[in-house]
Structure formats: structure tokens, C-alpha cells
Amino acid sequence: MTILLPGTLTDAYRMLSDDPDVTPVAGGTDLFAHWPENRVKQSTTYLDLSGLAELRSMRWTKSELVLGALTTYWDVVTDARVAAEFPNLVTAARQVGAVQIQARGTWAGNIVNASPAADGVPVLLAYDATVRLGSRDGVEDIPLDEFYLDYKKMRRRPDQLVTEIRIPRRTYQRAWFEKVGPRKSQAITKVGVAVTVAGETWRIAANSVAPTVCRCPALERYCAAVAGAKGQPLTSPSDLLPAIRSDVSPIDDIRSTAEYREQVLARILFHALNDAGV
Amino acid sequence: MSTNSVSIETTINGEKTSIDVTATERLLDVLRYRLGLTGSKEGCGEGECGACTVYLDGQPVNSCLIPAYQVRGRVVETIESIAPEQLGAFVASGATQCGACSPGVVMTAQWIVKHPHLLQSHGLRELMAGNLCRCTGYDGIIDALTETLAANGSAEEPVSGQDR
Numbered sequence: 124m125t126i127l128l129p130g131t132l133t134d135a136y137r138m139l140s141d142d143p144d145v146t147p148v149a150g151g152t153d154l155f156a157h158w159p160e161n162r163v164k165q166s167t168t169y170l171d172l173s174g175l176a177e178l179r180s181m182r183w184t185k186s187e188l189v190l191g192a193l194t195t196y197w198d199v200v201t202d203a204r205v206a207a208e209f210p211n212l213v214t215a216a217r218q219v220g221a222v223q224i225q226a227r228g229t230w231a232g233n234i235v236n237a238s239p240a241a242d243g244v245p246v247l248l249a250y251d252a253t254v255r256l257g258s259r260d261g262v263e264d265i266p267l268d269e270f271y272l273d274y275k276k277m278r279r280r281p282d283q284l285v286t287e288i289r290i291p292r293r294t295y296q297r298a299w300f301e302k303v304g305p306r307k308s309q310a311i312t313k314v315g316v317a318v319t320v321a322g323e324t325w326r327i328a329a330n331s332v333a334p335t336v337c338r339c340p341a342l343e344r345y346c347a348a349v350a351g352a353k354g355q356p357l358t359s360p361s362d363l364l365p366a367i368r369s370d371v372s373p374i375d376d377i378r379s380t381a382e383y384r385e386q387v388l389a390r391i392l393f394h395a396l397n398d399a400g401v
Numbered sequence: 402m403s404t405n406s407v408s409i410e411t412t413i414n415g416e417k418t419s420i421d422v423t424a425t426e427r428l429l430d431v432l433r434y435r436l437g438l439t440g441s442k443e444g445c446g447e448g449e450c451g452a453c454t455v456y457l458d459g460q461p462v463n464s465c466l467i468p469a470y471q472v473r474g475r476v477v478e479t480i481e482s483i484a485p486e487q488l489g490a491f492v493a494s495g496a497t498q499c500g501a502c503s504p505g506v507v508m509t510a511q512w513i514v515k516h517p518h519l520l521q522s523h524g525l526r527e528l529m530a531g532n533l534c535r536c537t538g539y540d541g542i543i544d545a546l547t548e549t550l551a552a553n554g555s556a557e558e559p560v561s562g563q564d565r
Contacts, residue, residue, distance in 0.1 A: 125405060126424035126470055148468060155466040156447035158427060169424055173471045197460070221531025222509070224448050226460045227467070308530030309449050 127170045132177040135284060136259040138170055143281040145170045149193055150227035152220070153236045178286060181205075190288040196225035196243070209290065211246040211298040211317055218242060221308045231285040234267070237275045237335065240378075244336040245317035246300050247288060248328035255287040256280075264289070271335035296320045297399055301391045305378075313379035314387050318395060323347055327392070332371040332384050339370035342392070350401045357401070360386070360393035409473035413438070414482040422469035429453045429464040432479060440480035440504045444533070451532035454505035455479045461509050461531070480504035483511055490552070494545035498536030506532045510546050517555035 127145065129135035139145055147170045148154055154169075172178060178192040181202070188209060190199075196216035199205050206213045219225055219233075219242045233243035234254060244267070252267045256279055263283070271277050279285065297320040304310030315330040325347045327339040345366040349357055357363070364385065373384035406423045413436065422431060432438040432455070441464055444450035448463040455464045456478040488507065490496070497503045509532050513519060519528060525543055534542060 124424045126407060126468075128407060128470065148471075150466075151468055151471065152448055152463075152466050155427060155468065158425075158446065158465070169468070171468070171470060174473070217527070220448060221451070222528055223451060223454055223461050223463045223531040224466075226457075226462050308527070309533070 125168050127168060128174060129170065129172075130174065132175055132257065132284075132286070135170060135172065135175060136257065136282070139284060140259050140282040142168060144168060145281070147172050147235075147284060149173065149229040149232040150195065152224055152228045153232065153238075172284075183292075186292055188290040188292060190230050190290070192229065192231040192285050192287065194230055194288075196228050196230070197222065199230075200225060208292065209246075209250060209298075211249065211300045211319065212290075214300045215242055215246040215302070215317070218302045218307070230288055234270070234288070235277065235279060235285055237271065237277055239274065239333060239335055240312045240315075240331045241336050242302060242312060242315065242330065245315055245328040245330050247290065248336065248338055249298070249300075249317035249319040249326040250290045251293075251326065253289045253291075254285055255289060256283040257286040258283040262286075268338050271337070274334035293321050296322070299395050301395070303387055303391070311378060314373070314384040314391075316388060316391055318346075318392070320350070320399075323351055325350070329371055329388060331378070332373040332388060334372075337371065339366070341366040341369040346392070346396060346401070349396070350399075357393060357396060360389040363389040363392055407470050407473075409470060411472045411474065412476045414478055420469075424468070424470065426469040427465055428455070428457075428467040428469050428472055428477070431469045432464060432477075438479050438481050442501055442504055444501065449533065450502065451505040451509065452502050454508040454532065456508065456512065459512075461512050463531075480508055483507060487511065490545040490548040491542075494541045494548065496537060496541040496545040502532055502534040502536075506534060506542055510542070510549070513546060514549055514553065514555075517550060517553070520550075 127138050129138055145168045149172050180191045181194045181198055182189050196219050199212050199216045230243045233241045248267055254265050254267050254270050256263045265278055299318045302315040303313050312331045314332055317328050319326045325343040327342045329339055330336040367385055367388055373381040375381050406421045408421050410419050429443055432441050441455055442452035443465055444452035446465050448466045453464040454461050458476050509529055513528050525546055
């Protein structure tokens, strides 16, 4: 068990390319849960990112909001500008753990921990975020929508580090996020969904209903058609089930059942669409 | 630089401290077993119960989830830094019974007392949600906090609808 403490991002890239079996550590909220049991199973070398000033900032460009790899949920919760322009980020961040976790957990860590229940990921997907990976060989941008390959499998090479999450600035008419868990705080999601509407473009992303957090293209098409009065008006939540079943593949597990997850996803969307007058 | 232990400098309860820590040590372990600061408790060991809550650079965090090497150059404050006279309302309101959660509860509560502007966006129960208590039913805790905020003249009405 060793720890690497890079002083600069360049050092970190070198350390990652020297040893393919290094686990980067940001806030530690996933890696350190149940630490005494987990540490024997985990990689013996950790790369501490917490000292890297290059990864800390959250900044705005003309066209994007850029979250540095060390941006925490609390950084977002307390930023009035983010709340105004990307309200779903704040809504989701406030439902991660509680303030102690929000102060430590990072958006980038949530992405690469790759839990199907990741609460930060649906809202980032619904805002069309891009993951920027850095390495000694340069920079690679991958749309978050194309980042996950399968359960806990993603397009990050061992020598690459997530350095930024880039979110395009657009005018959204609507944004919703709903998390359903056993209670409001300190809970892991049974089913969650983020929705954005920009003009006629719908983005719907769900968690805890597939091996990865995922976009729901059939639901997006269906909702856009209904909203554009090109489809049949919705009469009940079950109208959404065919699209849901083509997009996601929930399972029965310790937290919930496949049937509950499908039904609740349908109801959340049905009520959200009704509230929006669709 | 690859070692089994690293030497870090950190400020704990106002004192600069140098200590060698291994890659496996959590902040909570260092506080309790290396420095004898046993006020912070381990409940769940997974960031859920909040009994291990300390401040890192002024922010409440779960010390059970923090690798000790990450507090180098930073400021840590534990329950031992809270003066007993700050706890008046907590004692009076029955905000504690068995006491296991109390160090963490007090840390989060005192943070809210120091930052009353948080109540413009958050309800008390949402801010306190990271501290589980199996005895009091929470009302005693919320009463104590409300009373302390009122005594400080910073009792803004918690935002309705935000409370969780």
C-alpha cells in the first residue's frame, strides 16, 4: 500500500503512465467507505489528486461551464450562478448524502466511480456534458453519453485522468431532476431521472435502471413528439412503458425491484410532463 | 515519490502538528489513536451517521472517509475545540441522550450557528441530515439549534418547502 503525492498535473500524468495499476483519489467518499474491508481488495497504489491546484477551479467560458476534477457538490450548491443557469446540478447535488458528503464528493469522482446509481451523472448527461481526459499524450474530449461501455467499464485509459467536465451553456425551457430513494438524505437511489428541454430537443437520463447511468433516446423521441403534438396525448403513466422498456433494463436487487423501477420512472415522467402542460 | 508513510504538516485545533501517516490511515484514526482526540466517534465507517464529523478548512466533513495524507497543509477542528459554554441550549433542550452522535451533531449545529446565511436556501433538517441520532427523535436537536440561532439574533425563518 503506497501513496503518491504529485505536486503538479504533469507529475500526476507521469506517475499514471509509469504504473497502470494506480487508483486516483479525489474526495475519497467512495474509496474510503468500509475502508478496513475494502482496502485489502483495492489497488495498492493511490495517487492523491487533492493537492493539484490545476484541478480545483470551477469556471465559466462564453460557451461552457467547466467543472474542474476537484469541484465538489458543495461548490455547486453554494454557487448562485450555477443555480440560475443549471438548476438541475444544484437539485441533484443537494440530494447526494448530506452536507458532509457534499463537501468532499466530486462530480468527476462520481463519473469514474461508475456506479449505476451515481446521482451526479443523470443531470450531467441531460445537460450534454463532455468529459475531458488528460494524459502525458495530450487531451481527449469524450461526450459523457459515450463514456460508459458497460457496468463499471468506461473509456478512460489507466494513464488518463479526468481533468474537467464541460457543460455547454444553452437556454433551457425546462429542467427536472427526481431522485427516489428510501429517504430524502443519505440514501442510494432506487430510480432517478433528469430531464431537460431546449426548444424541441429533449434529454432524458436515468440512473439505477441499467448497468450504467444512461440516456433514454426512445423516451426523448416519445416526449418530444407528444410535446410537439405529433404523437398521441398522454393519458396514463403506462403510455410511457414501451419507450422505457426499450431504453432501460432494471433489475431486482437489494434496493428495489425491476417492476417498481419501471413503474416509478413512468410515473415521475408522466407527472412531470403533466405539470409542464404536455 | 512512493512511500509507505508520508510526513505531513497540519493544523489541528489551532496547533501546528507534524505527523507521519501511512496510506491506509484515515483522519479519524489519526485523531483518535495517534493524537488522543477521542471526542470524534466512529459509528458507521461509511459517511452516513456523522458521528465522526470534524471541520476541514471550516467545513463539516466525515473524518472516517478522509485519507489522513489529504489534510496536509489544511486546518482541522474537532469537537475538542468547541467550548462547553457554547452548548447551553443543547443541554437544556434534551438534545442528547446516549451521546454517541452528540460530538458530530454539535459540530454540524455549531457550523450552522456560525453560518446563518445557509438558512436562506436550506432548512435546518436538511443541513442536519448527515447526523443520525437514534435517541432524541431529532426534535430536541432542532429545538436547541433554533433557540441558539434566536439567541444570536440570526433566527431567520427556515425556508418552507426546502426542509427535508
